[in-house]
Amino acid sequence: MHRSNLDVPERRNFLRSSALLSIAGTLSSTGLLASLAAWSQAATAKPVDGVKALFFDVFGTLVDWRTGVAREAAAILKPLGYSIDWIAFADAWRAEYQPGMEEVRSGAVPFSKLDVIHRRMLERIRTRFGLETLDEPVLQALNLAWHRLDAWKDVPAGLHRLRRRFLIAPCSNGNISLMVDLARRNEFRWDAILGAEVAGDYKPKPRVYLAAAEAFNLAPDQCMMVAAHSGDLKAAASVGMHTAHVVSADEFGPNTGETSPKVPVDFAVRSLHELADAYAV
DSSP: OOOOSSOHHHHHHHHHHHHHHHHHHHHHHHTHHHHHHHHHHHHTOOOOTTOOEEEEOOBTTTEEHHHHHHHHHHHHHGGGTOOOOHHHHHHHHHHTHHHHHHHHHTTSSOOOOHHHHHHHHHHHHGGGGTOTTOOHHHHHHHHGGGGSOEEOTTHHHHHHHHHTTSEEEEEESSOHHHHHHHHHHHTOOOSOOEEHHHHTSOTTSHHHHHHHHHHTTOOGGGEEEEESOHHHHHHHHHTTOEEEEEOOTTTTSTTOSOSSOSSOOSEEESSHHHHHHHTTO
16 A cells, blocks of 8 residues: 655644645635735734824715715605615715716816715716706705715714824815714814815825825824725825724625725724724723
8 A cells, every 4th residue: 555755743734734825825816815914913913102193084984975875865855756766876976986086186177175076976977866857956955965974883982082092183085064064963073174175185195194194293104094995094004104994894785895904004993992992092
């Protein structure tokens, strides 16, 4: 009978190593290995010394835009006799977001507040939902749906805890009046309203993050960007900021959000409370 040159313990170790290599190859091919690496880095991370300010993405990270826009659209249009798929309407409106931003980022159109861009986005989709005959006052009221969004359940209390230690501000593409309305609705006690309107450009352009740091007279490495979107965090890290990925699991519907970062981060947390726990506040 043929015998292997390896004894039993050696064969066992060989088979274990082969299995691990096979698993690693599978994870790498599906992109999961990078996510696991980011989680591993974050799981062992300790509070970053020297951070004085936290900047927050807002849409999706702190507030539920999808449910809010659908609810507000129904409240405005149902009394007028309209019956459409309200969630599909919210999704279609949001799908125009990045194209609208890119027109400004590319220089194709001058900088405009997000309220203006939201109105352009609405114009592009309303014929798909049979809303061609809406008059301007109704369209203007509908456009303000983005000012009446609700925070994810644990966000206001999480922000309150973090504010005990850090300066906190939105670094959002939303304009200042929009951010103020969301703050008053949801009891976000910001130290300032920062982001696109202050910078005159839209994320993920570097200027938006740098302008936020400059507003507090801080260097980028004294700041941390907190977001549920890896692209936002990658851009913030590229200018020298620290980063924290927070899970918004239901942003595009149940279990559709990023459950882990796709880029290296300083923290990967499931909630703002978990980030506050890391700093014992």
